[in-house]
Structure formats: structure tokens, C-alpha cells
Amino acid sequence: MKSEELFDWLIDEALSSEIEAVTQITVALEIDNITEVDREEDGERTFDWNRLLLAASILAKSQTRKHQEAALRIATAAISLSAEIEVRDAGAVLLEKLSNHRAAKLAEDRELVKANRNERLGVSMRLEALRREMEDSVLVETDGSWLTVNDFQQKLWSGAKTEDTWVSASAPTASGKTFLILQWLNNYVRTSESRVAVYLAPTRALVTEIESELKTLLKDTENVSVHSIPLVEKYTEARAQDKKVIFVFTQERLHLLINMLKENCLIDLLVVDEAHKIGDNQRGVILQDAVERISRINPALKAVFVSPATQNPEELLTDAPDGIAQSSIDSDTPTVLQNVILAEQVRGKPKEWTLNLVREESDLPLGVLHLDNKAGTVKKKLAFIAAAAGERGGTLVYCNGAAEAEDVALLISQLLDEQDDKDQELLDLADLARKAVHRDYQLAPLVERGVAFHYGNMPALIRMEIERLFKSGKIKFLACTSTLIEGVNLSCRTIVVRGPRKGRGHPMEPHDFWNLAGRAGRWGDEFQGNIICIEPTHPTAWPMGVPGRSRYPIKRETDAVLGQNEDLASYLEARLSDDNSNISNSDEFEQVGAYLINTYLRLGSLSAAPLAKRHSAETIELLESKLTQIADEIDLPIELAIRHPGVNIIGLQRLLEAFRAYKNDPSNLLPVPSESVDAYDRFVTIMERVNVNVVPVFLPPGLIPLHSLIVVEWLKGYSLATIIRNRIDYQKRNGRSYRLPNLIRETLEIVEQTARFKAPKYLSSYVDVLNHHLVEVERSDLIDEEFDIGVALEFGVSSKTLLSLMELGLSRMTAVELYEKIAQDDLDRNGCVRWIQRYAPEFEGMNVPNLITKEVLEKVPLADTTRN
């Protein structure tokens, strides 16, 4: 019998009924308020643990996920079900055999097994354990310590260590990728020649998280600094002196740094986290462009790509410069058990729901879940099932949209017992929500009961504190949206989901569903994770049923769009027209169109570009014919377009023509400082010009005044609370009705999507084209070299003091809160540190929220007088 056959035989025949029974019992342990199915005998007494554990240790040798899962299931069952210490020890040894040291450590921490296990084992077992421990460790050169890792982490560590290599690694969500890559980055930057490193993360929230983790790792190191703001001086210091720098950026911020440094922007090392997002609509191409720009400047760049559960990590290496050694690391090893459970209402009994575990062969009945109340509506189903099945906490409810998340959280909160003495951390978060957003923001009373909601446009400080308190267990239930699969590091014990959609509308693709499901199971905190799918046969909730396990296919956004070559060609054709109202599908094609035109203009043809290798000659020819026509109309320098990835140069050319046709004084075309009385009107006009000439982005046009108003307030450095209050006052003054939760959500959305994303992107290109025009008409006296509107909008700052506060690593919310108390508007970083050290003891008297004080003191310890 071949080994594969032996593995299959073990789980399909020899042990099939026993594995079924341990599975039923271990999964049911995870669910609260369940009446388990009747089993013929009591499971515990009938298990032949010796036989099961022997089989599991054989299965542990297999590389197939199914076999490894069975071994992990048996190990988990032995540890949690058996009363005998020998059996539990053996379970822990088995976990170590699976390189799952974190789970073994968890068993020790929970006192399921005793710590000094090795002493109880025989000599040969002890030797083997020792050997395994050595094999499963990597040397951290900076301090000579050994780090215990699993198989995947081991491969990533050694793969990434090799010099001059592009490495792409993929593993399931809970595999400790980020943990390891940060350890590695710390080690690599300190022991190699590398001076400037960039860590790319897809969202600002992740950037903040990674920045703070890296700072903690590097806190004892003098000569490596970490920054999330593109600071030219930090780059120059690292290049000129014996200093090193790690920038943690989104792709947009990396472009800002390159724009400032131009051809001098020499990056030695690039780490791309969540690298599969190169396939994202709109921002994927901006990521791809950023990677290409820095590898053009430094072809010897070392690049490490990390992505969760992807099918084809090697795809990311196809654009590596010629002659660069490459390696891809692909792991599918399970680290925690993930139970997909189907919940269906018992006919005629709306308070009773049957639960079945999904398995490859057939579903396994687990029992009946009892609810306290009838679950009539979709929101109630989500809320009540989550509250019942996940009563012990760590429960995440996936909602379709922010409004639904708020409603579901409110329903859950009513089912929980009122706590008499409230937790101080929860009270602090509620206080911050009231002071920094609005005194009636629904989040505050919910958080006080241990429930929260979570969505993308929330201010980062609040969202990160929610995540932290959910991880620590103080927030027991979290209603969240698709933000969770867009780059937030958050895992849970149980996910409850019904008919998940991604963004607005579309049912989730299987790989997105599994990216979400992968969040269930906190490796090192739990042995199992659960995904409860409600009404799995409901035709609108699950039009394609509950998706089978699937890994994410990496496909560049550019390649996906080029696949629709005919539609793309018609789009480019329409782009040639003078009238922007003809443009449809710009969401789909504008970014990639811009990228293609730039590539064409830069290289003189499309066939010379790396992407030509991946598409047919006909496609390239078809697109090239359109691009030639567009190129004929362009007289703007290509360098200008390269500085603004995703903004189409044909649109910028039209804008230039509009400037040329403008009859009045060209000073009227400039953006004015946010403090100026005509700032609001000027931004209205500029947004309209962008819509008419570049591409319609500030939509619908009727809302431009509102967008302009918020952009101006954002630039003035107003707090969110002030912006929201002003809107409420406006509504009241004009006798208009409003609904507070909607008004708050809408304002948060305009701040995030317009003020922090679209406005910096399009207004900085507007200014660039305008400056080009002013030189042409010999009015370069009007150009303001000092003020960068892109940077000002990205960070929402108008004064040097505010920017300095953010350079210290403070969130905008904290920076703004402090700035309201600081008199001087031109403080540098040292000046801000001195102010904080002088006034921090008085913060409470100034009514500064505790969480803000906490963040300030984390970033600027009072004793630290040397910081710069």
C-alpha cells in the first residue's frame, strides 16, 4: 500500500466512524445553547485513544490538507476530551509533530497538559522532541535568540533571507504571516546593507497597526526609524548617514514619496502585505504601478510579497527584472480547525435551529440551537443566532453594509445581561466615540455593553480600539462589514453570516467567502474556529449555495481588464471625445486605461511592456491602435502623468486645454488656502472642472457643494465632531430634517472617500497641470512651491504643528484634539514633544478623552526628551 493510500484508508475506512464521533463532540463544544444529537454511546469511554493517536501520527506525515486536518482534529480531541494525562500529553506531542507549537503552547496555558511534558516522555521521545524543536526554529541574528516557527514560517524565513531575490509567499489566514514577516524585517534591516525599506499595506488602518508593531520591535534600536508619512529628510538621512529607515505606506503614499524624490528614490527592500490586492478594482493598478516605479529606479530591489491563501503566489514574480532569482512559497497547512456549520430553522419552530457540520462526504448533524426569541427578520436571525451560539464571545457577525451592522449590534446588545460595574477600557472607548464623533453616536452605549459595530469609514483610532478590545475579549460581539476582507487583521472564534455580499450588491465569490471564513479560529488562542452559515439553501441569500473551500486566484487588475479587450478599446475610443458625459464604465476602465497610456507613452509601444507577454498579439495590437490616437493629442510631458497613477493623461490634457481657453486672470484657477473666505466656492469650481475635463469623479454633481464644504473643513484641520456638528447646525438652520445615524455615516464616508482619497488624487494632478500651464503663460510667479495639496488632503492638515504631531505617529484624531489646545501653529516635532511634556499632566482638566491621552503617552513618553 502506498502512503497516500494508507492515509486515505485510515480516514475513509479504518477510523471513519471514530473521527466522525470526535468531530461531533469537539465541534459541539464550541457552540453555546445547543442540544447535541443523541449518540449511541457516550463518546469518551469508547474512544480507543492509542489507536486514534497512532493513526494521527501517521497522518501527520502527509502533505495533504485533508489528512493533516484529521490529525489536528484527533490531537485537539485528545487534549480537550480525555481525562488521562498520558493521552493529553500525546495529543500535545502530536501537535508538535504537526509543527503546531502555538497550539501545544495553548494547551499548556490552559493547563490541559502539564508544562514539563518532556520529563514524562521516554528517552527516544524526548530526543525526537528536541530534534523537532531545533528543526522548527529559526535564528534571529540580531539577538541570537531562536524563534519557534511552523513549516510555512520556516520556508518564508529562509526564502526571504536569500540575497537578491523576489519572494512570494502564500498561506491560510491564521498562519502567522504578518508576525513572521515583521520579525524577519526587523532582523534583515538590522543585519543587512539595506538602508531604506518600504512595507506596503493596503489600508491606512493596517499601516497604523504595522507601524506601531514595528516601533515596538525596534524600540531598543537607535539607528533604525519607522515612519508612515513620506518624509524626504528621513530618506536623505538614511542615504547619507549611518541610519536606516523603514517606511510603512499605502501604495498612494509610496507614490507621494517617489514624486518628491523622483529618480533619487532608491528603495533597497520592499515588502508587500496582502499582495493579492494587486487585483483590486481601481487601487490594484496603483499598487502595481508603485512596485514597477521603484523597481525601475532600482532593478536590484529585493521584494517580498505576502498573500493569504492564494492559488498562484508565483504570479507576482512574473514582472521581476531579468536575471533576478525568484522563489515562491505556497502553504495550505491548517493551523486551527475551521468548522463550517449550516443553520436551518426547524420547521414551525422559529426559536429552534438545526446545526450541521459541512464535510467533504456528507454533512454531520451536531444538534439543535435554542434561541430566546423568534427570529423573524434577516437582522434578527443574524443577531439572535450569534447571541445564542456565540454567547461566550469572540463572535463576529458579517453584515451587508454599515447600517445593517449598526442595527444588528443594537439587537444583540439587548440580549445581554446588564453589567453592574463597567469596564474602564469600554467606558474610555464610549467616551471617545461621544466626544470625537457625536454625543449620540450609537457606538457609545453599545460598547458599554460589550457589543460594537465596525466599518471602513470609521476613524482609525476608534476602529483600532474596537479591534483591540474584541481581541482581548472585552467586546464580545462585533458586527462588521466587508471592510474585514479588505485588509484588517482581525480573527475571531465564531463568524455568523447570511447571504454575504461584497461591497454593495454582488454575492461574494468563493475565494472572498473563504478569505472571510479564514478569520474564524485564532491560532494560539483557540483550537477551533466556527463559521455559521444561516439558511444555506435560501435562494437569494446563497444563490450559489455555501461556497466550497477555495483559494484566491491572484490576477492583476491590469490583466483582468485587458482580458476584456473589446470593451476596453471602446472605452479608450470614448475617452477621445471632448465630452466627458459620454464616459460610462469609468470605474472599470479608467485606472487601467491611464496605466496603459502611460506605459505606451513611456515606452513608445505596448508590445515592449512586460504585460505584453501575458496577452495575445491581437489584443495588444487592438489597444495600441487606440493608444496611438490618444498619444497624438497629448502635449503634456509624460513625467507629469507618471506622478499621478490612475489619473488619465487624456483627461489632464483636456484640463490643460480648458486652462488655455480660460479668459480671465489665471490666478482664479488656483486652489486657495482653506482659511480664505472663497475657499469653499473655489473648491466647488475646481471639482466641477475636474468632472468636466478630467473624469466625472465627484458624483452626483448636485452634491459637489457638500463635498467641497467637507474638504475645506478637513483641510482646516477640523475634528470629525466639529464637521458633523456643523452639518447638523446647517440642517437645523434651514429647517431640513435629518436622521442622525445616516448623517454621521454619510459624513464619515465623505471624509474617507472624497477628502482623503479622491480629492488628494485629483486635486494634486489639477495643481500639477495648472503649474505646467502657468509656466507656459509666463505666470510662474503664481506657483506655490511650498504647499502640496496632495499631502495636505491625505493627512487633513493645514498647519506645521498638525503635521508635526502626526509625524510623531499620532492618529489624525489625536493630533486634531491636541491642536485645538495648542496655541502655536508652526511647531516642529521637538516643539510638539516639549508642548506635550509640559501639558500632558493637565490633560484631564482640559477634557481630553482618556484614549487620546493614552495614545499620546504611548507615542511620546513623558521622560523622553531626546526624541527627534
Add this chain to the structure above:
Amino acid sequence: MPAKPVTIGEHHFARKGDAQDFFREMLYRYDLADKVSQEDETVLRLLLDRHPEASEKIGAGVDSFSIRSADFGTRCFWINRVDGSTEKFSFKACL
């Protein structure tokens, strides 16, 4: 009643309505937040002198005129005073 002609500097209008059309056209010829040209400024200074509350409107003195928004999505001429303050005025009130 016969139509009453209006004269503002070099501009002669047979009827008040013609003068209103002239200034309305000027108001909408610009983009929001634009400062008006020298030529138009000269006419607007003369127009403003006709305002019933001219001296309050002029205040510290006129530096320039802008087109900016007024209430309810409409637009309006604004006086930019030499002291940095601003004030809107209605051209209809001057005619």
C-alpha cells in the same frame, strides 16, 4: 408709464430690465470664486455707488469683486474690502 433708461458709466440701458440682464449675464459669465476682470470691476464700482446702503456695503473700501455663492444655490457679487472682510450685494438693489 414709459420705460426708465439707466446709465452706469459708459453703459446706457433703455430699460431697467436691460441693465438687469447685463449684470446677470456678467454674474454667470464667471466660475464660482473668480475675481472679476478690471473692466467689469470699473462698472461694478459705479453700480455699487447706487446701492441704497452703499456706504455700509463699501465700509473700509473696495479692493476687488468676486463671484461667490449665496443662499440656496444661487450666486452673487461679493465685495472684497481692503481690510480683508467681505460682503455680498444684490445688483437688483442698485437698479
